[in-house]
Amino acid sequence: MKAIAKAPIAILEALRDFMRIEAAGGILLMGAAVAAMIVANTPFADGYFAAKASYIGPLTLSYWINDGLMALFFLLVGLEIKREFLEGQLSTPTARILPALAAGAGVAVPAIVFVMIAGGDPALVRGWAIPAATDIAFALGVLALLGSRAPASLKILLTAIAVIDDLVAVLIIALFYTAELALVPLGLAFAGIAVLILCNRAGVRHLGIYGIVGLAIWAAVLASGVHATLAGVAVALTIPLKPKPVHKAATQTPSATADESGGHSPLHRLEHGLHPWIAFGIIPLFGFFNAGVALGGMSGDALVSPLPLGIALGLLIGKQVGIFGAIFAAVRGGLSPMPEGAGWSHIVGLAFLCGIGFTMSLFIGGLAFDDPALQDLVRVGVLGGSIIAGLAGFAILFFAGRNEAKEPA
Structure with missing residues (x-):
């Protein structure tokens, strides 16, 4: 019984660890993005762009990062989605209402804003999903800078919205x-997933087996035409969440207690093992090699052309209207209570922070357009919109009254 009672505590501790690592990683990601823009507009620019195009074996450095290392990022995303829906902040229907409504509107409205601005050019319509994403690491990094000025409930809601947002982004991709x-490689990928599902059902808990089969699935998906990073999500959903069963005679031991709380399950072990490498290594590396754009050759008209403008306003206006509007309607309509300790100014700030697209927006932008010139405009729109959204969210939350009423006036 003690082990069962400690389960919620273990889940809360895992959530705190998650937020702490994401926040620190988000601050590092900010530095990587700034460094990329500086390098891309200095005499080091030629070396920077040459490094991105250099080959390591059969693939370029950019390809290895975007299709290889980012598969590990999507593996972590899949693990987080599974954990949150089965035992975390999204494990009950009631807890899902507010973040689900906010995330849904936060995807749909920015896409509508983008199409209204850039949809007149059929060549640009493929970019509709670029402003639909939220970068949880960047957003939590900004919240970390605010300290106690941001209520804990706001951090939990932001995390829940971002998890659902990531799930929608995966489906969109x-x-x-x-x-x-x-079809043949795709069939092999499905066969590999079936093997892992059977392993899960059979009680296999050795992560090495999942890793070996998962690598084969990644290679098959890479050859199939489906983006290889989706292999990471597929493999994540097969990782066992329940720990290896323990004998009744051993249930009073400390290790058994840890197992019953879920702390030693394969999913938790893999998530905790991957998280620092992703947050402090892969994501900043992705940011550095994808955020750099040479501004010297761009005209002022190009910077405010429909593509970057549609992305920036989608992140700024679309996210704000969609997320704030959905939360306002849900609270006023009695579907969900207001987050504890938060007032409407906090919700406005939260909605702006959700307009920080960055990692996922840049990733989708790379899938949407092959033309390097269009990719540069995507970077301008994502960076411009994300920076303004982040600064606005920070300023609003910084000056928000910490004693603001919990319920709407």
Whole structure:
């Protein structure tokens, strides 16, 4: 019984660890983005762009990062989605209402704003999903800078919105940014996933087996035409959340207590092992090699052309209208209570922070457009919109009254 009672505590501790690592990683990601923009506009620019295009074996450095290392990022995303829905902040229907409504509106409205601005050019319509994403690391990094000025409930809500947002982004990539399919490799990938599901059902808890089969699945997905990073999400959903069963005679031991609380389950072990490497290594590396854009050759008209403008306003206006509007309607309509300790100014600040697209927005932008010139405009729109949204969210939350009424006036 003690082990069962300690389960919620273990989950809360895992959430705090998650937020702490994400926040620190988000601050590091900010530095990587700034460094990329500086390098791309200095005499080091030629070396920077040459490094991105250099080959390491059969693939370029950019390809290894975007299709290889980012598969590990999506593996972590999949683990977080599974954990949150099964035992975390999204494990009950009631807890899902507010973040689900906010995330849904936060995806739909920015896409509508983008199409209204850039949809007149059929060549640009493929970018509709770029402003739909939220960068949880960047957003939590900004919240970390605010300290106690941001209520804990706001951090939890932001995390929940971002998790659902990531799930929607994964579905968007799978459905709308998939090239022509090669059926044989795709069939092999599904066969590999079936093997891992059987391993899960059979009680296999050795992560090495999941890793070996998962690598084969990644290679098959890479050859199939589906974006290889989706292999990470598929593999994550097969990782066992329950720990290895323990004998009744051993249930009073400390290790058994840890197992029953879920702390030693394969999913928790993999998530905790991957998280620092992703937050402090892969994501900043992705940011550094994807955020750099040479501004010297761009005209003022290009900077405010429909593509970057649609992305920036989608992140700024679309996210604000969608997320704030959904939360306002849900609270006023009695569907969900206001987050504890938060007032409407906090919700406005939260909505702006959700307008920080960055990692996922840049990733989708790379899938949407092959033209390097268009990719540069995507970077301008994502960086511009994300920076303004982040600064606005920080300023609003910084000056928000900490004793603001919990319920709407």
